[in-house]
Amino acid sequence: MAQHSGVTPEDIDVWMGTLSKSLASCGGCVAGRHELIQHFRYTLPGFVFSAGLPPASTAAALAALRLIHEEPERVTRLHDNSALFLRLASEAGVEVGTSEGTPIVPCITGDSMKALHLADRLCNRGISANPILHPAVEERLARLRFFITSEHTEEQITATIQILAEELARPF
Numbered sequence: 001m002a003q004h005s006g007v008t009p010e011d012i013d014v015w016m017g018t019l020s021k022s023l024a025s026c027g028g029c030v031a032g033r034h035e036l037i038q039h040f041r042y043t044l045p046g047f048v049f050s051a052g053l054p055p056a057s058t059a060a061a062l063a064a065l066r067l068i069h070e071e072p073e074r075v076t077r078l079h080d081n082s083a084l085f086l087r088l089a090s091e092a093g094v095e096v097g098t099s100e101g102t103p104i105v106p107c108i109t110g111d112s113m114k115a116l117h118l119a120d121r122l123c124n125r126g127i128s129a130n131p132i133l134h135p136a137v138e139e140r141l142a143r144l145r146f147f148i149t150s151e152h153t154e155e156q157i158t159a160t161i162q163i164l165a166e167e168l169a170r171p172f
Contacts, residue, residue: 004101019053021104021147025061027053077150078103085148085157092165097141103148106132107164112142114172119144121167127160 002009009015014032019025030040053061068075082103089096095108109115112133119131122144129144137143148157 019057019061023061023064025053025057025064027057027061074150078148081150081152081154081157082148084154085146085152085161088158088161089164092161094161094164094168097143105146105148106143107146107168108141108143110140110142112139115142115144117172118167121170122163125163125167127163129164 002012013036014030016028016030018028020027030037032040079101082101082105085105086096086099089105089107095106095110097106097108099105107118107129109118112131115131115133119129122129129146132143132145134142146160
């Protein structure tokens, strides 16, 4: 995280991360000075009332971390694929908001029903994109969320953007 963000780890008090999107697992993590983590552990409801990660989730995250360490080219491919998706989406007029440098790219529809219908149309054409609807986001920020991976091909990304643009151009 520090390397990606361009910061010195010692300058950050609390590091938070997700295991669900980045490491094909579930849950998350918080890291920091021992005293701070102890304080969190015994005072924050999210820690007091939570349980440890299931062993299968822990194993999945650990396996993903080992794979990233052993095959760093996957991270490079992920960044390249994410940049390609974002560039093509922007060129096609897809509203991507402030998305930058992340493999999770939105297509903001500004309308929950439009997001649902668009997700259904894309699914019918073989593309999976999760709708994010009000009240999870403001209605004007309703969207589809695309998860780019290192294993997507340039052809898949290009075809996805083409189909997305076609479906956005159709009336709802």
